[in-house]
Amino acid sequence: MGQEAAVVATNGSGTRPHAVVMPYPLQGHVIPAVHLAQRLAERGFTVTFINTESVHHQIASGGGADDIFAAARAAASNPLDVRYELMNDGFPLGFDRSLNHDQFMEGVLHVLPAHAEELLRRIVVDPASTCLVIDTFFVWPATLARKLGVPYVSFWTEPALIFSLYYHMDLLTKHGHFRCEARHGGSYRERTSRTLIARFRSVYFSFLFSCTNNFFHRGAMVVCGGAEPRKDTITYIPGVASIEPHELMSYLQATDTTTVVHRIIDRAFAEARAADVVVCNTVEELEPWTIAALRAAGKPFYAVGPVLPAGFTRSAVATSMWPESRDACARWLGAQAARSVLYVSFGSYAHVTREELHEIARGVLRSGARFLWVLRPDVVSADDPDPLPEGFATQAEGRGIVVPWCCQVEVLSHAAVAGFLTHCGWNSVLESVWAGVPMLCFPLLTDQFTNRRIVVREWGAGASIGDRGAVRADEVRARIEGLMGDGEEGARLREQVGKRRATLQAAVAPAGSSRRNFDDLVDDLKRRCGGR
Structure with missing residues (x-):
């Protein structure tokens, strides 16, 4: 870890600008941070990427290398100067952070900042050329940036709407x-x-x-x-x-x-108010008024999304914290007809109740749809590894498969997939839209309820299938049939998701808003990090 890159480019001051990138230690935050780090490295930055030891251990267990950026460096046409560092989060590797959520969050609030300061004091050798690109949810970046004498770039991995709600x-x-x-x-x-x-x-x-x-x-x-x-x-x-x-x-x-999470949010957004720059994984045309209002508050706010792997294919950098059933998914999807499969996944962290899962499972069965279901072993509880209804496997035989994890961008981009029953994590929403796949929305936690509002109410690119504790099999069945069928509802959802897909693709095209905003961000950071 902490290896030196073979090639070191320079800017006008004789040194590369140096971006220290650190994601919040959850799967949904790691993925866009990795891709943002790669994009900064491609634009001439030295990047030091920091993962917690726990996150890295899970990635390595899922097939990742000791240095998750090694393959990306080897594949790049121009060598990327990306260094990889690990940091202790205050808990042993065997500690179940999901099962002991509140205790883990107390550590993120009270223990992790000291570890971060110790590591950053070692990494930030030249403050005049360095900036911190740190996930907004951390409670220490602005304070520590001031101590180190470097700019703080707050990286927000969710919609601008949600940033604004927390900000206000x-x-x-x-x-x-x-x-x-x-x-x-x-x-x-x-x-x-x-x-x-x-x-x-x-x-x-x-x-x-x-x-x-x-x-x-x-x-x-x-x-x-x-x-x-x-x-x-x-x-x-x-x-x-x-x-x-x-x-x-x-x-x-x-x-x-x-709660501890409320205390984290309070502290994090006090720090965000002191950030020098905010970078957001959204698209200007999707949230123009919210972004304009945030900019009017006087802080540079760059909408650079969607921050996705190049070409919307499997990333060269390992980010999955769960072992993937890649071959099984590919074989099964390859045998299915075009636009015939419902993809089901509730993400990497949040949990459902056994009752909710049973209602959804019965609805999937009653719909008659073919399906690929990603079901984490702990989706209900680590103590309940087989939470599906009794007889589900027998009834689903020949119609669907259940796997513990998959490469989601590969599944969503497959021609067989027609719909996505999702928890509405923002990465999942952006990936589904990019692939042109309409959504059935069952949010579980935090931003997912607001993301559902965006998908269903603002975009018309999905439909709701109930709420926590109030999801019913017959509604699930009806929504699946409406989305997967050739009737008016399915046509409307496909049309609307297609419009949003075009918006995303236009944003990242040459002269698109996200491309321009990223160029402006690079210029801004180079002035702050290399022009002083």
């Missing part, structure tokens, strides 16, 4: 859509007093609104009347015309906002 949590709190319980603690007398004041303010501001509609926004300054947040439409986030509370990320829908 203060507005959600002010208007009573978030963090209500924190504002109603204290004694009964204090809570009653605040409730009466809130009601008075509500009446008072409603009166003022009726008098001067142009000065006050209806509902502004109304605080929660109890522990539950407001349920009316949110219309005051800059660059977001409207969003419903049930479309917020799961952490912004929670009534208990004292």
Whole structure:
């Protein structure tokens, strides 16, 4: 690890600009960070990529090499100056981070920053030529960048909409859509007093609104009347015309906002406000008003997505944290008719309940569709490695296969695949759109609920199949039949996903918005890292 590259290019100051890239230690964050690191290296940067030892161990167990960039360096027409470093996250390799989520997150909050500082003090040899390109969800980058005297580039792997919602949590709190319980603690007398004041303010501001509609926004300054947040439409986030509370990320829908993840989000976005630059894995034409509003706040915001492997093929850099059933998937898909297969996957981290999984499985069976289902062994629990309904394998024989993991871009780009039943992780959404595959959306956690809103409500490129705890087999069956069939619904979904596919492809084409934004980002970083 930490090897020297054979070729070192120079800029005007005599040294390469140096980008230190570090993803959040989850699969969905590692993948776009790897591809961004490669793109920076291709544009003349020395890149030091940092993985946690745990993430690297999982990648290596899935078939990755000791240095995951070795194959990419060997395949590049121009040698890439990419160094690979590992960092301890404070837990032993055998510790189950998914099963012990909260304990792991406490470590990310309190322990990992010290390890990061120790490593970065060794890596950042020349601060004048170095920048930190660090995942937004970390709680230390801006503070540590100031200590080291280097710029902080906040890499946001989700839509700009979600960045804006987190960035404006203060507005959600002010208007009573978030963090209500924190504002109603204290004694009964204090809570009653605040409730009466809130009601008075509500009446008072409603009166003022009726008098001067142009000065006050209806509902502004109304605080929660109890522990539950407001349920009316949110219309005051800059660059977001409207969003419903049930479309917020799961952490912004929670009534208990004292969890470790909420503390991480608070700290991370305090750091993001101090970032020098924000880079986002989205496309300008998909979120123009949100991106414009974020730029108007005064910080460079570069939409450079979709950050996908070159040619939308298997990446030369190993990123999969699960062993892939590549040959089995390829053989089975190769024997299927064009546009006949439903691909099912719930991603690399979040869990479903056994009851939810059984309803979805029954719906898949009743639909009659052929299917390829990626089912992680721990998708319900590490203690429940066979969570499908009894008799499922027998009933599905000849119609589908279940594998523990796959190369998703290879599956989605296969001509046999017609639809994707997905948890709506942002990588999965972008990959599905790029492949022209419409989606059935069953979000499980965090950003996935807001991503569903984008796919279903804004793009019309997918359909919802229920909610956590409220998914039913007959609805699943009906949605699959609608998507896979030749009727009006399937045609509409394919047409809409095709439009978004064209948008993505245009964005990364020469003179496309993402290509221009990436060029501008490179120029900006070279000025910050090499022109001083």
